[in-house]
Amino acid sequence: MPSLRVLRQRKAPPWFWWGLGLGLLLLALAVWALLSTYREREQRFRHQVEGELQAIGQLQVRSVAEWRERQTSQAMGLADDSAFAQLVARWIQLPGLEQEAPVRERLRILEERSLYTAAYLMDARGNLLLTSGGEVLGLAPQAEINALTRALAQDEPVLVEPRGDAFFAFPFFSVLVPLYDGSTALGGIWLVKDVRATLYPILDFWPTRSQTAESFLVQRTGEEVLVLSPLKHRPDPPMTLRLSMSHTDNPAVQAFSGSRGIVYGRDDRGQPVLAAVNAVPDTPWVLISQVHVKEALGGHLQREWLALSLPVSLVVVLAGLATTYWQWRARRRESALKQELERNMRWLESAQQAASVGFFAWDAQNQEFFLSRIARQIYGLPATGRIGLRTWVDALHPDDRKSVLARHGKSLEERLPLSAQYRIVRPCDRQQRWIQVWGEFEGQATPGGNAWLTGTVQDITERKQTEEQLASYRAALETQVRMDPLTLVANRRALDETLASECKRALRGGAPLALLMIDVDHFKAYNDHYGHVQGDQCLRQVAQALSASVGREGEMVARYGGEEFAVLLPHTTLEQAVEQAERVRHSISALGLAHACAPGGQHVTVSIGVACLEPHHHALANPSADVGVAAHALLEQADSALYEAKKAGRDRVTAYTAPPVPHAVEA
Known part of the structure; x- marks a missing residue:
């Protein structure tokens, strides 16, 4: 039996060093594999969260734009109502209760049926003349007087963006409608909407549970960004918060520096947020849909770090068992994420189906459309996720095809948001349908890059038919009058x-x-x-x-x-x-x-x-x-x-x- 001194002098066998090196290499490879997997899964999860946030933002943008379009459509109908203008002219020429009653009745109908908070009859100088409750004295705010002047000059309604004024105790949105009796300017109708009851509820909708998620509208005023709607965490009244353009890390400020789509920054309290920035078409508004990064990604990152530290420690003891255990946990997490994503996608699809809204994406590089299931049903196309440009063009109504292609081409060339209404002929049953399309561009249209047009498509055939029936009824009524x-x-x-x-x-x-x-x-x-x-x-x-x-x-x-x-x-x-x-x-x-x-x-x-x-x-x-x-x-x-x-x-x-x-x- 060798002595202790001999044992001390004995060197480690070569296989020990080979084994130690191989173990260290395996450990490094395991750590590298774990870190790579973590980064890949983190990026995948981040893209999923960003995609859901962008979809929610686009749905809310469409709702806000439709709300504003309804105000414009109702105002245009009132501006073209020559019978009402003649009632006003008769009252102005012969003041009296007999001539005043039908004018007041029409103002009352506007308030009740069109959900206006108030409707005022004004003369061309901005003097208030009449409401549904009777005669009123006073002068309209200067902003509304200026808008009425523009409306009379342009012979079309003019909108005044949401604001606060001492005239009302609430934030309001104004529409000034010009009134002409033939070529004679009578004045106008001042239509008032309380945005707390009509616009803000649209922004309160959020499809998933969240403590920090919120959507709000912003508008630039000089070197500041004005927040038009209330914020969840601020008790101050709406339209009082102003952000300086020097706060370049705020998503609202980034929106007016040219940013669109998904951005990262800090909110007005300095909290890191993930935000979807979408411009509301034909308005100076931008919709910000944001959530705290900690809530959106923090739990997932914490779980990933815990999952990473455990396999690393186990690899030191037993690499094979640790790797197997980590893979088992990873599969469970992936399955849970897939189930959660599937639940969210089912919710999104159910919401789209209830609203007859489908999702689409245009791949400019490959000249292909990706259509969701609801979008394929609207177009009457086969159940395949992608279609070529030729198939989409063939589905356009022959009378609208040239103008639709020109409008899409202009949007693609100038990188402008797309908003269009046109007809299609469904290939499956040859039905003619009206659709409305909203879209925004992502990516860069540069050599080697790829540009995507993503958006929503909605079947508005019933709405168009209703509008045509109303026009026919109105024409018949005009004839009877x-x-x-x-x-x-x-x-x-x-x-x-x-x-x-x-x-x-x-x-x-x-x-x-x-x-x-x-x-x-x-x-x-x-x-x-x-x-x-x-x-x-x-x-x-x-x-x-x-x-x-x-x-x-x-x-x-x-x-x-x-x-x-x-x-x-x-x-x-x-x-x-x-x-x-x-x-x-x-x-x-x-x-x-x-x-x-x-x-x-x-x-x-x-x-x-x-x-x-x-x-x-x-x-x-x-x-x-x-x-x-x-x-x-x-x-x-x-x-x-x-x-x-x-x-x-x-x-x-x-x-x-x-x-x-x-x-x-x-x-």
Whole structure:
């Protein structure tokens, strides 16, 4: 047995050093493999979190943009409502409760049905005139006065961004709608929305549980960024927090430095946050959807570090067992992450299906579209994740294809957000559908790089059909408003509008315009003798005969009032109008309507006054006269001629003759 000294002098065998080196190498390889796996899984998890955050931000952007678009659409409809403008004009000309009531009723309908907090009638200088509750005195805020001035100049509604003002005790959003009666500016309607009840609730929606996640709108004002909506952790009122542009690490400041998509930074309290930055199309707003990095990634990173430290310590003792155990834990974590991701994706897909919204991504480098399941259902395409450019182009409606391709090409070339509505023809059933597309670009369109257009697509066919039905109903309503219910011909309002437009056309084009004023002779005696029911029937028969006597484009028969009718004859000289009037007079006589009380007659007859607007002579006699003066003069001349016809014995046609111009007496 060797002595202790010999043992001390004995060197370690070579295999020991080989084994030690191999063990250290295996340990280094294990550590390297673990660190690489950790980084890969961390990056994958980070991308998953960023993708979910971006999808949530885009859904909220679409909701905010649709809210703003609804305000604009409602305002455009009100601006085009000439019937309402005429109600306002009548009230301004003849103030009184009878004229005021329908205006107040319309303001009340705007507040109740369109969910406006208030609706004010203003004059062109910004003075408040009327609300649904009655007359109001005072001056609108200067911002709304300036907006009304622009609206009247542009003849279209103007929006005033959300703000606070002493006029209201809450933050509000204004829409100024111009009102015109023909070419006369009446003022405007100031529509007020309380953004606390209409806009802010859209931003409160968050699909997953979170203590720090929030979405808010920001807008740049000079060298500051104004936060338009309330923040979860701040008790101060909305639209009071302003961030200096010098805070370059804040996502809201980064948004106005050109950043879009996913950014990392610090919030107003200095906490590290992960944020999705999305511009709201056609607005100065940017939507920030953010969550604390610690909440979004911290738990996962902590679990990963614990999982890494345990295998490393076990590798030192038993590399094989540690590696096996770590792989088992890794598979469990991967399975849990997959299940969580699948649950979130199912939620997102359910939300998209409920809203008929699908997701798409355009790969500019490979010329391919990736479509979600809902998007494929909307387009009626096969159940495959990717489609080529040709397949997508073939699905576009032939009438919209050229404009859609041009709009997509411009967005791709200029790197602009995409917002479009167009028609498609589904390949599966050849149905024509309307869709709305929202999209933003990611990546760089540089050699070697790749650009992605990601966004959402929504089927809006039912909404389009509803809009068309409303337009048809409105057109029918406009027709009823301009029709005399007894005789079923145009009424006085329709005559005044058409006369003004025809006078304008005649003065511009130099064509003559004739007007016949027709009165049923001795109609009061007819009513007294035969009764009002028979009198109404007589008026209907006269109206039918008058309608049968006209047929050219632009000619019009209208009930002027009582037993008086008017016939408007564009492109007709005075001589032609007199001939037309004689034919009308004979056609009424030919009806043979018995009139026992008519002096010297046996049937109903009419007297007709004829006047003609000769644009050339009118311009020479009245070089500065406008359309309204010309229309009024033509009515007075026809009425004067009618008076002469009745004075001469009735049942005759009389043309207007201008009184002689007195000559100056020479000295």
